[in-house]
Amino acid sequence: MTSNPYQDDRGNKDRSITRPAATHMGDPVKPGGSAVRVEGENPFLIGHEMTGGYGTGADILHACTIAVEPGEIAVIVGPNGAGKSTAMKAVFGMLNLRDGHVLLDGEDISALSPQARVGKGMGFVPQTSNIFTSLTVEENLEMGAFIRRDDISPTMEQVYTLFPILKDKRHQAAGELSGGQRQQVAVGRALMTQPKVLMLDEPTAGVSPIVMDELFDRIIEVARTGIPILMVEQNARQALEIADKGYVLVQGRNAYTGTGKELLADPDVRKSFLGG
Numbered sequence: 001m002t003s004n005p006y007q008d009d010r011g012n013k014d015r016s017i018t019r020p021a022a023t024h025m026g027d028p029v030k031p032g033g034s035a036v037r038v039e040g041e042n043p044f045l046i047g048h049e050m051t052g053g054y055g056t057g058a059d060i061l062h063a064c065t066i067a068v069e070p071g072e073i074a075v076i077v078g079p080n081g082a083g084k085s086t087a088m089k090a091v092f093g094m095l096n097l098r099d100g101h102v103l104l105d106g107e108d109i110s111a112l113s114p115q116a117r118v119g120k121g122m123g124f125v126p127q128t129s130n131i132f133t134s135l136t137v138e139e140n141l142e143m144g145a146f147i148r149r150d151d152i153s154p155t156m157e158q159v160y161t162l163f164p165i166l167k168d169k170r171h172q173a174a175g176e177l178s179g180g181q182r183q184q185v186a187v188g189r190a191l192m193t194q195p196k197v198l199m200l201d202e203p204t205a206g207v208s209p210i211v212m213d214e215l216f217d218r219i220i221e222v223a224r225t226g227i228p229i230l231m232v233e234q235n236a237r238q239a240l241e242i243a244d245k246g247y248v249l250v251q252g253r254n255a256y257t258g259t260g261k262e263l264l265a266d267p268d269v270r271k272s273f274l275g276g
């Protein structure tokens with residue numbers, strides 16, 4: 001046995017970085033009381049048939065559904081402007097939905113602010129501006145833990161174990177780090193809240209293929225500690241290879257949904273979104 005939750009890559013048994021998460025939820029219930037049944041699925045987090053846009057502008061999302069099940073990695077892919085980030089923001093509460101709802105562990109959280117959702121256990125790493133560049137690495141991690149009143153040092157050690165380079169650079173301004181290291185800071189910051197579910201919008205944006213592979217390995221390690229991961233990825237093929245579930249979004253709609261394997265094998269998906 002090891003005290004490092006990220007070292008042993010067998011199974012999703014170590015949940016020490018998470019708060020206890022329910023493994024089963026009943027049928028989600030709409031505010032009106034009617035049950036929403038999602039056949040064959042048991043999502044821990046779901047944005048269900050979300051419709052809405054920014055402010056008073058036109059709808060960007062059209063009955064768009066994205067979800068992640070306990071212990072799994074779900075990946076959202078699709079062309080630029082498809083609404084991937086918008087769907088993530090909607091799940092995190094940064095958009096006023098005209099229709100649809102968001103359920104976390106069976107609870108309808110559609111009306112909650114983003115901060116309240118963090119309090120409920122959601123960790124979100126946005127696509128842009130996801131670190132404080134003028135603060136040190138360690139200060140970024142401390143900021144991540146803003147909602148906590150307990151001792152954050154064990155979690156910080158776990159983040160440093162996951163991303164050892166961050167420990168070496170902990171007193172350096174985060175803005176001085178490389179792209180891949182900055183993404184590690186962003187993910188580490190989100191982990192500092194001890195999330196029950198982690199949402200990542202393009203965690204490998206702008207990094208080399210080798211760094212991308214390393215980041216994916218770390219993300220898999222996080223998932224294996226029991227934190228379900230809902231992730232948008234531009235590197236569609238590689239991301240679907242590690243995905244339990246994949247969503248292809250096009251123009252704010254679900255175009256294809258399946259296991260990562262199914263989508264990788266689908267001739268239409270291959271031709272249109274994976275370069276053949």
Ligand SMILES: Nc1ncnc2c1ncn2[C@@H]1O[C@H](COP(=O)(O)OP(=O)(O)OP(=O)(O)O)[C@@H](O)[C@H]1O
Pocket residue numbers: 054057060078079080081082083084085086087127
């Ligand atoms: N803050 C905003 N206000 C108004 N419209 C926005 C805003 N952010 C995005 N949009 C619009 O919403 C649509 C979807 O954008 P979104 O960023 O969700 O796409 P995406 O799939 O994440 O694209 P990318 O792959 O480039 O990150 C686009 O037409 C975009 O112009």
Ligand SMILES: [Mg+2]
Pocket residue numbers: 084085086127201
């Ligand atoms: Mg985006």
